[in-house]
Amino acid sequence: MRDRLRIAIQKNGRLSQPARALLGSCGLTWRESPDHLFCHGESAPIDLLLVRDDDIPGLLESGLCDLGIVGRNVLCEYNERASSTCGQVQPSELRGLGFGGCRLSLAIPQAWTWQGAAQLQGKRIATSYPGLLARWLADAGVDAEVVELSGSVEIAPRLGQADAVCDLVSSGATLSANQLKPVEDILYSEAVLAGRSNSLPPVLRDLADTLVRRLDGVLRIRDSKLLLFQASRHEVDAVVRLLPDAEVPTQYPLEDGETLALQALCHGAVTWQRMEELKRAGARGLMVLPVERMLA
Numbered sequence: 001m002r003d004r005l006r007i008a009i010q011k012n013g014r015l016s017q018p019a020r021a022l023l024g025s026c027g028l029t030w031r032e033s034p035d036h037l038f039c040h041g042e043s044a045p046i047d048l049l050l051v052r053d054d055d056i057p058g059l060l061e062s063g064l065c066d067l068g069i070v071g072r073n074v075l076c077e078y079n080e081r082a083s084s085t086c087g088q089v090q091p092s093e094l095r096g097l098g099f100g101g102c103r104l105s106l107a108i109p110q111a112w113t114w115q116g117a118a119q120l121q122g123k124r125i126a127t128s129y130p131g132l133l134a135r136w137l138a139d140a141g142v143d144a145e146v147v148e149l150s151g152s153v154e155i156a157p158r159l160g161q162a163d164a165v166c167d168l169v170s171s172g173a174t175l176s177a178n179q180l181k182p183v184e185d186i187l188y189s190e191a192v193l194a195g196r197s198n199s200l201p202p203v204l205r206d207l208a209d210t211l212v213r214r215l216d217g218v219l220r221i222r223d224s225k226l227l228l229f230q231a232s233r234h235e236v237d238a239v240v241r242l243l244p245d246a247e248v249p250t251q252y253p254l255e256d257g258e259t260l261a262l263q264a265l266c267h268g269a270v271t272w273q274r275m276e277e278l279k280r281a282g283a284r285g286l287m288v289l290p291v292e293r294m295l296a
């Protein structure tokens, strides 16, 4: 039986570098094989398999990999299709990872005026996500033809292959370059950590739990700052009210009995403007420090 955890990540593409960077910030280091398909974990018995993103859900379902980093769009599409075919344990989303954000959107020619889902009745819609689109159409009670394409979906209307498309969008530039406009969002996506929860043998489960705890620590503090300041006892409440996105501050009384030293982990942005507001409310000697690591 395997005693090393195996994580599937995208080999080349939008998610590969951010996924490696995220795992690296959890303290993992690797030695990469000459063929760039496998990374042997050096700092922990956690290896990486470098694959096409579309293969990740299947690798998880078959148990060849224990965890994977993949777009929610790919995971949901896989599960949508699998649910109609077999009854195995499907991989599920364990954590949203906050990068690779995009939407799976329905888009129609710019010349059309959008009047709602019923407008798609009897139309042909090109997509690489037939499962998710079919589900959306069924929920909307619309009978349309789903034209499955593996790529270049956005040019299908110009080629006469389809009337509308259902594709991933981030800036929207690709759609507008093809005289299309997004009208409905079918799925909000980002990179996710996926796995088959509860199906790992104990050794691998311990490794996975440790990794997920570290990931939680990294994600929790990614945009966080530690605020240090002093305030008079009677002004503390007013200052703390300006920190709704901070954890309850730790307070230490100073020798004069009237002043408190405070430290608070703040999860939102701490701009100059915000610092000035805190100062006006009574915060003195305000310091904003980066947070490198955190273990809850």
Ligand code: PRT
Residues within 6 Å of the ligand: 010, 011, 012, 013, 014, 015, 051, 052, 053, 054, 070, 071, 072, 073, 074, 100, 101, 102, 167, 168, 169, 170, 171, 172, 173, 174, 175, 189, 190, 191
């Ligand atoms: O080779 P492999 O199969 O592994 O990679 P791939 O080509 O299938 O995937 P890749 O690297 O293009 O995308 C991987 C994941 O990134 C996707 O599954 C999404 O989860 C996520 N992602 C985030 C995106 C986008 N943003 C995105 N904009 N994937 C694709 N796009 C496309 C979009 O469809 C459009 O055609 O990029 C183009 C530019 O988008 P606009 O809206 O900014 O013009």
Ligand code: ZN
Residues within 6 Å of the ligand: 052, 053, 054
């Ligand atoms: Zn792919």
